[in-house]
Amino acid sequence: MEKLENGGKEYIVAANWKMNMSAKAIKSFLEEMNQVEIPKHLRTIIFPPYPYLNIFQKMLRYSRITYGAQDIAKEEKGAYTGEVSADMLIDMGCSYTLTGHSERRSYYAETPEIVAEKTRAAIMHSLTPVICIGETLEQRQSGRYKEILKAQLDAVEASVRESMGVCMIAYEPVWAIGTGVIPKISEIRDTHKFIHEVLISYGGTYRKTVPILYGGSVSEKNVREIASVKYVNGFLIGGASLNAERFKTIIKLLSVD
Numbered sequence: 001m002e003k004l005e006n007g008g009k010e011y012i013v014a015a016n017w018k019m020n021m022s023a024k025a026i027k028s029f030l031e032e033m034n035q036v037e038i039p040k041h042l043r044t045i046i047f048p049p050y051p052y053l054n055i056f057q058k059m060l061r062y063s064r065i066t067y068g069a070q071d072i073a074k075e076e077k078g079a080y081t082g083e084v085s086a087d088m089l090i091d092m093g094c095s096y097t098l099t100g101h102s103e104r105r106s107y108y109a110e111t112p113e114i115v116a117e118k119t120r121a122a123i124m125h126s127l128t129p130v131i132c133i134g135e136t137l138e139q140r141q142s143g144r145y146k147e148i149l150k151a152q153l154d155a156v157e158a159s160v161r162e163s164m165g166v167c168m169i170a171y172e173p174v175w176a177i178g179t180g181v182i183p184k185i186s187e188i189r190d191t192h193k194f195i196h197e198v199l200i201s202y203g204g205t206y207r208k209t210v211p212i213l214y215g216g217s218v219s220e221k222n223v224r225e226i227a228s229v230k231y232v233n234g235f236l237i238g239g240a241s242l243n244a245e246r247f248k249t250i251i252k253l254l255s256v257d
């Protein structure tokens with residue numbers, strides 16, 4: 001296989017399983033994944049539903065595959081029925097958590113401020129937050145999308161300041177999630193560059209190293225082309241990550257020889 005244009009850089013391949021899978025399906029998925037040799041330059045992260053984190057803890061003890069939660073409580077502990085705290089995620093062996101996924105922002109009314117508080121809670125407990133940002137189709141078409149993305153980032157930065165440097169960003173255009181539609185490569189390039197510039201504008205050279213993942217209808221058909229885009233440091237993958245064969249193919253396609 002020919003080298004990726006920007007071969008040599010580290011890629012992050014993250015799987016967001018949302019409210020899918022079963023204990024049985026996960027066991028066979030992880031058994032299969034445990035046979036795969038993950039190249040050094042690939043960081044693989046899976047975000048399963050909460051109740052299955054214990055399976056990950058048991059089965060991935062000696063694996064290079066890491067895992068995290070799809071969401072986190074902004075509170076530390078107490079009377080918050082249904083919530084899961086950072087300490088609990090640490091107990092389950094999580095290293096990461098998503099924050100601000102567009103489904104949480106739209107279905108559960110998570111405001112930029114709530115996302116910022118959740119991100120802060122993760123950082124306080126040494127969990128790496130993968131902060132999801134993205135614009136709707138209407139916002140993209142109106143040309144306001146950069147303003148929207150900046151506002152989503154600004155809210156987090158105002159809360160975590162210097163710690164922005166330990167986060168990851170997942171740019172997920174809402175209109176590309178689960179639709180099979182992806183932006184043009186030039187749009188991905190421009191938007192990732194813009195996000196990079198916003199991070200730089202916060203000051204501090206370490207912000208240059210915040211990985212910016214692309215998410216939204218990533219599949220084995222488009223992953224290599226998108227991987228070659230400057231400032232794309234990896235992927236957050238929904239649908240295509242639910243099937244071990246497809247996920248393994250994506251990992252293979254990002255394996256630089």
Ligand code: PEP
Binds near residue numbers: 172179215236237238
């Ligand atoms: C997601 O929701 O994080 C996602 C990227 O989904 P999909 O790959 O299915 O578009």
